[in-house]
Amino acid sequence: AQKVTQAQTEISVVEKEDVTLDCVYETRDTTYYLFWYKQPPSGELVFLIRRNSFDEQNEISGRYSWNFQKSTSSFNFTITASQVVDSAVYFCALSEAAGGTSYGKLTFGQGTILTVHP
């Protein structure tokens, strides 16, 4: 069964600090997809990134970067020079694709509450 663990329940930083949100996943499939979503205080869920299991290339988008390491089953998210607007709950999610019993199922982690203080 697929599983996603975000061990950091809450993180508090001061503006301009760098912060890394951890995501560890479990799956038996060789083909799977990983996602990060952001939920700001207003409550909507916003897609940030998708990565498939065959693409271990790290990605950078402005102040955001993602480190995907299959060897450690991790897909960590780093915010560089954090800003108050980054305050939100961040979710990591996993979807398996190999046609097993979890095919089509999307499993989210517990979420990490990030608070950026001015």
Next chain:
Amino acid sequence: EAQVTQNPRYLITVTGKKLTVTCSQNMNHEYMSWYRQDPGLGLRQIYYSMNVEVTDKGDVPEGYKVSRKEKRNFPLILESPSPNQTSLYFCASSDRFNQPQHFGDGTRLSIL
């Protein structure tokens, strides 16, 4: 405008009174899904649908029913709601299961 629309946004009701939360998307997406969000538990998938007339259980399906008779609609039915179903519910859709989800604004249900 591409969107996923849930109704109602808020509902307070009593134990045992059947209720339906509607979900509609205008993007012709094949995949639709329902989640509940509870503090400390993140988002948990209730049911999902890969296409019309195809539905499957997520991680927490007990006490819920769904149907997918049309591509655009995916209602969530609570036949006999109980207080432990008090939660924030999200509907989502995507082209396929492995594509980014578009989420509705959420429905806050309180079962007394």
